[in-house]
Amino acid sequence: MAKKNSKSTLENTSEELVKWVVKGMQEKKAQTISILDLRGVPNAFTDFFVICSGSSDTQIDAIADSVDEEVWKGMQINPHVVEGKANREWILMDYYDVVVHVFHKEKREFFKLEDLWGDAVFTNIPD
Secondary structure, three states: OOOOOOOHHHHHHHHHHHHHHHHHHHHHOOOOEEEEEEEOOOOOOEEEEEEEEOOOOOHHHHHHHHHHHHHHHOOOOOOOOEOOOOOOOOEEEOOOOEEEEEEEEHHHHHHOOHOOOOOOOOEEEEE
């Protein structure tokens, strides 16, 4: 029996996790969903960023809850850390290999994470 390549298995796991995150975002009509593949970026601390925008505090909270629910249903994984639920302007969910950013539209434009990680491979998901 061939031995599994653990790195390949981990990469597949992070790619699968990204799919569940995007599904959760789409369930609540998140806007401008972007996947940043950071695996080829030197010194990156995670495999992927998944970033989206919402238009209200309520929607941002609902998107984060939906991501949490879909990831749990699909993979039985809880985020290691969730930050920003109290102010609902930028909710960060850390799944180690995938970091999720749910922004209020204006905050996303202000912080411009995509510009900071310009070496990443970008995939934009149509609304």
